[in-house]
Amino acid sequence: MASAFTHAFSALALGSLFKTTYSKWYYWMWGMICAVLPDADVLAFRYGIPYDHVLGHRGITHSFFFAVFFAAFVAILFFRKNTIFSSSWWRTWFYLFLCTASHGILDALTTGGLGVAFFAPFDNSRYFFPDEYRRLVVSPIGVKHFFGAWGVRVLKSEFLWVWIPCLVIMVVGFVKARLSR
Numbered sequence: 001m002a003s004a005f006t007h008a009f010s011a012l013a014l015g016s017l018f019k020t021t022y023s024k025w026y027y028w029m030w031g032m033i034c035a036v037l038p039d040a041d042v043l044a045f046r047y048g049i050p051y052d053h054v055l056g057h058r059g060i061t062h063s064f065f066f067a068v069f070f071a072a073f074v075a076i077l078f079f080r081k082n083t084i085f086s087s088s089w090w091r092t093w094f095y096l097f098l099c100t101a102s103h104g105i106l107d108a109l110t111t112g113g114l115g116v117a118f119f120a121p122f123d124n125s126r127y128f129f130p131d132e133y134r135r136l137v138v139s140p141i142g143v144k145h146f147f148g149a150w151g152v153r154v155l156k157s158e159f160l161w162v163w164i165p166c167l168v169i170m171v172v173g174f175v176k177a178r179l180s181r
């Protein structure tokens with residue numbers, strides 16, 4: 001995994017590119033939930049489900065299939081002001097989909113663990129991006145190991161390779177919003 005902070009921050013950056021009829025904090029909160037939630041699959045370890053199982057860590061909850069359906073689930077249940085399948089609904093769905101899918105993409109850029117089952121449940125192979133792009137120091141599973149030298153190395157790499165590009169995206173989103181007013 002990348003750290004939960006970085007997954008959430010990516011959702012904020014993506015959110016800055018979209019127009020919404022909802023208040024920004026509500027919209028961003030759901031984006032952040034979508035971006036962080038795939039790691040709920042670490043519970044699988046507690047139930048003895050192996051890492052490389054389709055229900056294991058970085059398995060189905062990290063797939064594009066999950067992102068499509070989870071984004072629809074959230075858009076239907078928590079964005080009821082939007083008529084389902086209207087253009088504002090699709091825009092919200094797309095934002096939530098990108099946030100959820102961004103999770104697996106960031107994980108596939110990390111240096112450790114098993115790869116991401118992007119195409120589960122149809123194909124349970126695990127994928128990473130090519131080694132030259134895997135610059136994110138993998139985050140420890142569980143909070144205990146995060147506070148220490150390992151956590152610092154994780155945050156340093158994420159700041160450089162995720163936070164800075166996200167800040168650039170946010171500035172672009174802000175300028176775009178200003179120009180379209």
Ligand SMILES: [Zn+2]
Nearest residue numbers: 001038039107
């Ligand atoms: Zn993950």
